[in-house]
Amino acid sequence: MAALSDPAEQLALTLTQGGLQRMTARVLAALLFTEQETMTAGEIAETLSISSGSVSTAVKALTTVGLIQRVPAPGSRREHFRLPEGAWATLMSGQNMTVKAMREAAEQGIATTGEDSTAGRRLAEMRDFYDYLWRELPVLIDRWRSQKPGQ
């Protein structure tokens, strides 16, 4: 299989800045740019010139966050992978966990300082903001999901 094109590596780099590990990002990019429906672990390893161990690790990470799916491979022992529909929305939902953590960290702080101190008011603003996001982001994503099929 051919090496990855330049735009693919570029996209992998961007994904890295978005928080993904380097190899994880490259595997994702490979699956985005392939003209096949699915890829096997071996194909990914060859495309990116990386060890099968690295592929295994990356695939594991991507699977747990729902960015790729294992596809049952009839007639072959190898595992096939592909990006599921709506993978990006899934990724975004996952990042919502970070928002929740921020909200709770602020809450914790308030529990210590009290809400009527200087620090307490500062923390309250933080909590309110992330609380807002925590409520509104899922709405935003749902709206995307529901308007997509209608296009």
Add this chain to the structure above:
Amino acid sequence: MAALSDPAEQLALTLTQGGLQRMTARVLAALLFTEQETMTAGEIAETLSISSGSVSTAVKALTTVGLIQRVPAPGSRREHFRLPEGAWATLMSGQNMTVKAMREAAEQGIATTGEDSTAGRRLAEMRDFYDYLWRELPVLIDRWRSQKPGQ
């Protein structure tokens, strides 16, 4: 100045998971949890038991993303810092740059593959999603900003 409380360090840790460097996160946490209106670089260094060099670096990073402000210090030569109002909304706006980068990475890919290939369709979904976010996130943040004073 007293060492940082446990919840503060906890919050710093959460911020780290959100993408900030360790020292940067700790400095931010210190400014969140202090009962003073502002802190000087020296106070921050002492509170966190870190070198003034580290403070300088962290402060620089936080300032460029708009998470803290330099405050003119009348009667003192030292620099004072504080969290501005709406810092969190600012931070979120900055993360929107990542969204834009994702959108553009996808666009680039499509330019290479063409929109009518298997990969092209996959990339188009990605582009559409991040395009949606790119349009909607600012709206979300503006809504927060405008409803805040009304509370």
Add this chain to the structure above:
DNA sequence: GCGAAGCTTCAGAGATCTGCGAAGAGCCGA
């Protein structure tokens, strides 16, 4: 049941990053 193909796990070498401390620059009052 056996052999082979492929996946996973793990230890270690190499690369990368981080924070410190010291040296240097800027600024203010005297």
Add this chain to the structure above:
DNA sequence: TCGGCTCTTCGCAGATCTCTGAAGCTTCGC
């Protein structure tokens, strides 16, 4: 103009992370 107080920059040592290659495990066909 000079002296001192801060802030900033930078090289380096220590710590951390990453990817590989090899060994072990599972699964499947024969």
